[in-house]
Amino acid sequence: MSERPIGDYAVLSDCRSAALVSGAGSVDWLCFPRFDGPAVFARLLDQDAGHWSIRPVGPAEVSRRYLPGTLVLETTFRTRTGTAVLLDALALGKRERGHAMGKSSPGALLRQLTCTYGRLDIAVEFAPRPEFGLVQPVMAPVAGGLIARGGAHALMLSTGLSLNVAGSTARGEVRLQDGDRLGFALSTAPAWERGPKPWPGRRIRRRLGDTGAGWRSWSTLHGAYTGPWQEQVRQSGRVLRALTYVPSGAIVAAATTSLPETVGGTRNWDYRYTWVRDASLTLQALATATCKQEKVDFFTFLAQAAATQLERGVDLQVMYGIGGEHDLSERVLPHLSGWRGSTPVRVGNGAWRQRQLDVYGELLDAAHQTLPHDVPLDPPVCAFLRQCADAAAHRWADPDQGIWEGRGPGRHFLHSKLMCWVALDRAIALAPALSAEDRVTDWQRIREQIREAIENRGFNHQTRAFTQAFDGEQLDASALMLPLVGFLPGDDPRVRSTVETIARQLTDSRGLVRRYLQDDIDDCEGAFLLCTFWLAQALALTGQPARARKVFEDALSHANDVGLLPEEVDTRTGEALGNFPQAFSHIGLINAALAIRAAEAAPEPHADTRLRPPNE
Incomplete structure (x- = not known):
C-alpha cells in the first residue's frame, strides 16, 4: 500500500507522457509511451508496483524547485558531509522550441546527479514493473547500462554506474566527491526489436539543456x-x-x-x-x-x-x-x-x-x-x-x-x-x-x-x-x-x-x-x-x-x-x-x-x- 502524500510529488512531462517524482528522489509513476499507457513505475498505487530512486545514503535535508520557466526538476540533497543536486526531466526533442515543443520527444526519462560540495554516498534502486506491476522483467547488464525485458517493451537504463541485479531489481551505491557527476537515461523500444541504444553521458547533459531551453522558449511565448x-x-x-x-x-x-x-x-x-x-x-x-x-x-x-x-x-x-x-x-x-x-x-x-x-x-x-x-x-x-x-x-x-x-x-x-x-x-x-x-x-x-x-x-x-x-x-x-x-x-x-x-x-x-x-x-x-x-x-x-x-x-x-x-x-x-x-x-x-x-x-x-x- 502506498502511503506517501500526493502533494509530495512533482510532475515531469514531454507533452506525450508524464512522470511523478517524490521529494525523496523516487520516480513512483511513469507511463510510456503515452499518458494513458500502462505504467512502468506505479508505486504511487502500490508499494510493489515499481519505482526508481536516487538518494543519499542516510538522512538528508531536501529542497527542490523547477528551474525557472521550465518543468525541469531540481532537487537538492544536503547531508552532514556534502551536497548533491539532482536534475530530472522527460526529454524534449532536439532543439525543439516554442509551439513545436514535444513534437519529436524521444521518450526518455533523464536524471543527472552532481556533487556540488564535500562528499556523500548515493544509493540507486531501479525496480521497473511494467503493466502496472504485473510484469517483473528480466534484467541483464549491457555495454553502457542494463536492459530489462518483459511485457510489450524493453527498457534501457543508460548509466556508467555499476549496478547489482537481483531478480527484477538493480541496486548500486557510489561515493561522490565535489564536482563528480552521474548521468542516467531510461528509454524504451518494442520488445520484438533489438532494444533501445544506450545514451552516453554527454548526450544526457546536452538533452537536459535542450529540454530546459524548450520549456523556457514556450514560457517566453x-x-x-x-x-x-x-x-x-x-x-x-x-x-x-x-x-x-x-x-x-x-x-x-x-x-x-x-x-x-x-x-x-x-x-x-x-x-x-x-x-x-x-x-x-x-x-x-x-x-x-x-x-x-x-x-x-x-x-x-x-x-x-x-x-x-x-x-x-x-x-x-x-x-x-x-x-x-x-x-x-x-x-x-x-x-x-x-x-x-x-x-x-x-x-x-x-x-x-x-x-x-x-x-x-x-x-x-x-x-x-x-x-x-x-x-x-x-x-x-x-x-x-x-x-x-x-x-x-x-x-x-x-x-x-x-x-x-x-x-x-x-x-x-x-x-x-x-x-x-x-x-x-x-x-x-x-x-x-x-x-x-x-x-x-x-x-x-x-x-x-x-x-x-x-x-x-x-x-x-x-x-x-x-x-x-x-x-x-x-x-x-x-x-x-x-x-x-x-x-x-x-x-x-x-x-x-x-x-x-x-x-x-x-x-x-x-x-x-x-x-x-x-x-x-x-x-x-x-x-x-x-x-x-x-x-x-x-x-x-x-x-x-x-x-x-x-x-x-x-x-x-x-x-x-x-x-x-x-x-x-x-x-x-x-x-x-x-x-x-x-x-x-x-x-x-x-x-x-x-x-x-x-x-x-x-x-x-x-x-x-x-x-x-x-x-x-
Missing part, C-alpha cells in the same frame, strides 16, 4: 500575463501545457489514475483522457497566453474524434482517448492495493458513456474565445461546431448526468441547462465564422427559452440561491458559473444571494468550497479547489475583490512546494486528494487571478474579462 500571482499563473500555464498530448492536440484532465477523492473511498477514476469540458476550459486558460497553435490543434483533434457522431444523432461523447479513441471501457486492476488502501484501482473510465449536456457550452465558449469571428473556419471544424450548437438547441430540456458525472439516473441539472444557453449564445456570435446566419433566429428563440426556464425553475426563494437542479433545494457550487459565463451580471440580487449562500453553507473551516453537501457514493468528500477558485472569481465579479483575494489565497495555500495543485483537499487534514496535478484546479487559478486583477482595477462591478458575452 506564453508568459504574457502580468499582475497578481504572476508566477503562479505562469506556472499553471506550464502545467496545462504539460498535460497536452502534442501528437494529437488532446489535453488530459490529470496525469494519473485512481488517486482517490476520499481516503479509502471508491471514487478512484482514471483521468488520463481528454474530457471535452476540461480541455475546452484549458484552452480558454491558455488563451490568456496567446497559445495560437494549441487551439488549432485541439479543435482539429476534436472535430476528427467526434466525426459523424452528431450527424447520426448521437450525443457528443464527454471524453475521448488522447489518440481520438471512443471506447474507454473501464476495468479494475485487482492486484494493486491503491493509494492508502483506496480501491478499486481503475483504468479506463465509464463516464465516456454518459450524457453531459454542458459539454456543448464549454466547447463553443472555447471556440468563441479562441477562434476568429468574422473569417470562415475550416469546413470540418465549422460543421462540427454548428452541429454542437444544434445539439444544444435540440437536447437542452433533456435530463443528463451533469458536470459531476453522477452514476445514477439523469436529472435536470441547472449547470447543464446554463451551458446549453452558453452554447447558443456563443454560436450566435460565431455565426459568420460558422456560415450559420440562417440558424441565428432559431438559436435566439431557444436561447430565450432556456433563460426563462433557468430563471423560473432554477432559483429557490427559500434558500435564496440558484440550486443544483430545477425545482430543487440542494446547493451546488456549479451555480457560481451563472455570472462567470455572463448569464447574469455580478450585481444581480439573485447572483449576490447565491454567492453568499454558497460561501456560507458550502465553505469549510479552511475557507475551501465543497461541490455540494450530499454524496451518494462516499462520505466526507474533500473540498474542491476548482469550486474555491470559482467562488473567488464570483466574489470579484460581485465587486468584492478583497474577499475574493482572501478566498484565492486560501485555495493557493494548498499548492505544493513546486506550485502543483490537486483536485481536492481533505477537509479534516488539509492533505491533497484526487488525481494529480489537476488541470481543473490550475484552470480555476488562472481565471480567478484574471477576475481579481480586473476587479481591483475597476471602481464598479464589471463584465468578466475571461467569459465576456458577445455583443449582438
Whole structure:
C-alpha cells in the first residue's frame, strides 16, 4: 500500500507522457509511451508496483524547485558531509522550441546527479514493473547500462554506474566527491526489436539543456500575463501545457489514475483522457497566453474524434482517448492495493458513456474565445461546431448526468441547462465564422427559452440561491458559473444571494468550497479547489475583490512546494486528494487571478474579462 502524500510529488512531462517524482528522489509513476499507457513505475498505487530512486545514503535535508520557466526538476540533497543536486526531466526533442515543443520527444526519462560540495554516498534502486506491476522483467547488464525485458517493451537504463541485479531489481551505491557527476537515461523500444541504444553521458547533459531551453522558449511565448500571482499563473500555464498530448492536440484532465477523492473511498477514476469540458476550459486558460497553435490543434483533434457522431444523432461523447479513441471501457486492476488502501484501482473510465449536456457550452465558449469571428473556419471544424450548437438547441430540456458525472439516473441539472444557453449564445456570435446566419433566429428563440426556464425553475426563494437542479433545494457550487459565463451580471440580487449562500453553507473551516453537501457514493468528500477558485472569481465579479483575494489565497495555500495543485483537499487534514496535478484546479487559478486583477482595477462591478458575452 502506498502511503506517501500526493502533494509530495512533482510532475515531469514531454507533452506525450508524464512522470511523478517524490521529494525523496523516487520516480513512483511513469507511463510510456503515452499518458494513458500502462505504467512502468506505479508505486504511487502500490508499494510493489515499481519505482526508481536516487538518494543519499542516510538522512538528508531536501529542497527542490523547477528551474525557472521550465518543468525541469531540481532537487537538492544536503547531508552532514556534502551536497548533491539532482536534475530530472522527460526529454524534449532536439532543439525543439516554442509551439513545436514535444513534437519529436524521444521518450526518455533523464536524471543527472552532481556533487556540488564535500562528499556523500548515493544509493540507486531501479525496480521497473511494467503493466502496472504485473510484469517483473528480466534484467541483464549491457555495454553502457542494463536492459530489462518483459511485457510489450524493453527498457534501457543508460548509466556508467555499476549496478547489482537481483531478480527484477538493480541496486548500486557510489561515493561522490565535489564536482563528480552521474548521468542516467531510461528509454524504451518494442520488445520484438533489438532494444533501445544506450545514451552516453554527454548526450544526457546536452538533452537536459535542450529540454530546459524548450520549456523556457514556450514560457517566453506564453508568459504574457502580468499582475497578481504572476508566477503562479505562469506556472499553471506550464502545467496545462504539460498535460497536452502534442501528437494529437488532446489535453488530459490529470496525469494519473485512481488517486482517490476520499481516503479509502471508491471514487478512484482514471483521468488520463481528454474530457471535452476540461480541455475546452484549458484552452480558454491558455488563451490568456496567446497559445495560437494549441487551439488549432485541439479543435482539429476534436472535430476528427467526434466525426459523424452528431450527424447520426448521437450525443457528443464527454471524453475521448488522447489518440481520438471512443471506447474507454473501464476495468479494475485487482492486484494493486491503491493509494492508502483506496480501491478499486481503475483504468479506463465509464463516464465516456454518459450524457453531459454542458459539454456543448464549454466547447463553443472555447471556440468563441479562441477562434476568429468574422473569417470562415475550416469546413470540418465549422460543421462540427454548428452541429454542437444544434445539439444544444435540440437536447437542452433533456435530463443528463451533469458536470459531476453522477452514476445514477439523469436529472435536470441547472449547470447543464446554463451551458446549453452558453452554447447558443456563443454560436450566435460565431455565426459568420460558422456560415450559420440562417440558424441565428432559431438559436435566439431557444436561447430565450432556456433563460426563462433557468430563471423560473432554477432559483429557490427559500434558500435564496440558484440550486443544483430545477425545482430543487440542494446547493451546488456549479451555480457560481451563472455570472462567470455572463448569464447574469455580478450585481444581480439573485447572483449576490447565491454567492453568499454558497460561501456560507458550502465553505469549510479552511475557507475551501465543497461541490455540494450530499454524496451518494462516499462520505466526507474533500473540498474542491476548482469550486474555491470559482467562488473567488464570483466574489470579484460581485465587486468584492478583497474577499475574493482572501478566498484565492486560501485555495493557493494548498499548492505544493513546486506550485502543483490537486483536485481536492481533505477537509479534516488539509492533505491533497484526487488525481494529480489537476488541470481543473490550475484552470480555476488562472481565471480567478484574471477576475481579481480586473476587479481591483475597476471602481464598479464589471463584465468578466475571461467569459465576456458577445455583443449582438
